[in-house]
Amino acid sequence: MKLLEPGAELDGFTVEECIHSGGMAHIYRVRYTEGAINPGFQLVMKVPRMTAGDGAENIVSFEVEYQIMQVLTGSHVPRFVAAGDLENVPYLVMEYVHGQTLEHWLEAPERPDVGTIARLGAATALAVHSLHQQNTVHLDLKPANVLIRPDGSAVLLDFGLSCNAHYPDLLAEQLRKAVGSPAWIAPEQVVGVRGDPRSDIFAIGVILYQLTTGELPFGAPQTAGGMRQRLWMDPPPPRKLQPNLPEWLQEVILRCLEPEADKRYPSAAHLAFDLRHPEQITVTERGRNTTGTGFGTHFKRWLKAAGMHYQPSPLPAQKIEEVPIIMVAIPHKDVLDSTLYSLRQAVARSLGTRPGARLACVTVISPGQTSASSDEKSETSVHRRYLANLYQWAKPLDMPGHQTSYHVLEANDVAQALVNYAAGNHVSLIVMGAATHGLKTQRFVATVPIKVAMDAPCTIILVKQALPFEALVEEAAKMKPVWNRDLDAPF
Numbered sequence: 001m002k003l004l005e006p007g008a009e010l011d012g013f014t015v016e017e018c019i020h021s022g023g024m025a026h027i028y029r030v031r032y033t034e035g036a037i038n039p040g041f042q043l044v045m046k047v048p049r050m051t052a053g054d055g056a057e058n059i060v061s062f063e064v065e066y067q068i069m070q071v072l073t074g075s076h077v078p079r080f081v082a083a084g085d086l087e088n089v090p091y092l093v094m095e096y097v098h099g100q101t102l103e104h105w106l107e108a109p110e111r112p113d114v115g116t117i118a119r120l121g122a123a124t125a126l127a128v129h130s131l132h133q134q135n136t137v138h139l140d141l142k143p144a145n146v147l148i149r150p151d152g153s154a155v156l157l158d159f160g161l162s163c164n165a166h167y168p169d170l171l172a173e174q175l176r177k178a179v180g181s182p183a184w185i186a187p188e189q190v191v192g193v194r195g196d197p198r199s200d201i202f203a204i205g206v207i208l209y210q211l212t213t214g215e216l217p218f219g220a221p222q223t224a225g226g227m228r229q230r231l232w233m234d235p236p237p238p239r240k241l242q243p244n245l246p247e248w249l250q251e252v253i254l255r256c257l258e259p260e261a262d263k264r265y266p267s268a269a270h271l272a273f274d275l276r277h278p279e280q281i282t283v284t285e286r287g288r289n290t291t292g293t294g295f296g297t298h299f300k301r302w303l304k305a306a307g308m309h310y311q312p313s314p315l316p317a318q319k320i321e322e323v324p325i326i327m328v329a330i331p332h333k334d335v336l337d338s339t340l341y342s343l344r345q346a347v348a349r350s351l352g353t354r355p356g357a358r359l360a361c362v363t364v365i366s367p368g369q370t371s372a373s374s375d376e377k378s379e380t381s382v383h384r385r386y387l388a389n390l391y392q393w394a395k396p397l398d399m400p401g402h403q404t405s406y407h408v409l410e411a412n413d414v415a416q417a418l419v420n421y422a423a424g425n426h427v428s429l430i431v432m433g434a435a436t437h438g439l440k441t442q443r444f445v446a447t448v449p450i451k452v453a454m455d456a457p458c459t460i461i462l463v464k465q466a467l468p469f470e471a472l473v474e475e476a477a478k479m480k481p482v483w484n485r486d487l488d489a490p491f
Contacts, residue, residue, distance in 0.1 A: 066090075205253050383408050
């Protein structure tokens with residue numbers, strides 16, 4: 001199909017200009033023809049290429065994107081407006097989103113700093129997590145398909161290679177080959193496994209590697225054999241190419257790029273959490289390595305990959321529900337041993353049924369407690385004291401296989417601070433102590449637990465104090481030397 005000319009009309013839309021001409025489609029700025037209702041946002045029309053030399057995947061991809069765009073919601077995808085059928089002129093009309101794709105940072109004269117890379121990566125991961133919650137996996141993430149709005153949030157583009165767990169996978173049914181962009185495709189995609197949400201995490205790892213080093217971790221292979229190498233090969237460590245790169249960022253990137261999906265981040269929310277809280281990352285040999293993976297390790301992986309039987313992809317929403325981020329709100333004023341004990345027991349039960357879940361221990365202090373400090377060192381010491389309390393509380397949990405982080409927040413409104421933290425970090429479950437006031441009091445005074453329960457963006461467990469008498473002495477002995485009950489704070 002030839003390019004549409006400016007001024008051409010199609011099904012009530014007027015073409016303004018062609019803003020992109022790619023290998024699979026042309027994209028035009030369009031508007032409603034005069035007389036139609038203004039939708040309140042600008043529009044683009046995507047028309048697939050259908051010349052004699054174009055592959056069948058162009059039409060299949062159009063059908064896939066048409067199918068998926070109609071069911072996706074939220075701020076991380078363009079709003080769907082209309083579509084044309086294949087018998088006449090196939091097209092998709094959607095919202096035109098203002099911003100810059102990640103290619104902008106890759107093509108800039110200077111490489112972005114670590115803080116910018118972390119923000120871009122976290123924004124991308126949060127957008128991907130939103131997609132996975134809707135049982136959709138993108139499967140073609142690359143810099144050109146991630147757009148960053150002026151406010152810093154990410155919008156995902158081009159769902160022609162995507163997979164939705166509730167719809168037939170047309171690409172898998174009709175093409176029978178690895179589908180994706182060779183530089184960013186995940187190992188399991190190479191062998192035909194589609195729909196695993198951790199494939200998108202691998203692609204984010206490739207993007208982060210590009211942003212930090214300016215190079216692609218696996219090059220741009222054009223053959224199936226070249227792509228298969230990532231089933232057992234690790235790329236050169238980013239710090240080998242950029243020695244000044246912090247160890248924590250290499251830890252994040254190489255975890256995303258693990259050949260086996262089970263060894264990557266269990267969800268995009270976990271990845272975003274690390275990128276937004278780098279001080280909480282535990283750096284292993286993976287983050288410290290500057291020489292690369294040895295031949296012996298690669299050879300063992302090659303043998304394993306040769307005989308590996310890949311499992312069907314998990315349902316994305318179900319997969320991320322199995323590895324939630326759990327937040328526990330720890331009070332520090334007038335707190336009883338029974339409360340601390342009961343919270344720990346509730347958290348242990350929640351983590352015990354969810355292998356791979358992450359625990360965020362949070363306490364909220366009044367800004368007055370740090371502003372009263374005369375210098376920066378004393379302010380830091382206040383935070384360290386509260387962090388020590390959180391470490392001490394969590395120490396008896398001893399839950400291997402679960403990441404734990406510790407956070408001291410400053411706010412006058414304790415309930416709102418907890419709600420904001422849960423929403424901003426995609427927390428799936430909040431555990432906190434129930435109000436100790438009687439029901440009559442709660443009718444007139446909205447306690448912190450009640451406020452959180454009313455506004456929480458996720459499930460909340462309110463824990464009643466329950467401490468066996470024989471455990472009271474033991475718990476008190478553990479907590480009293482460290483827990484400071486004299487600190488003046490609201491929660």
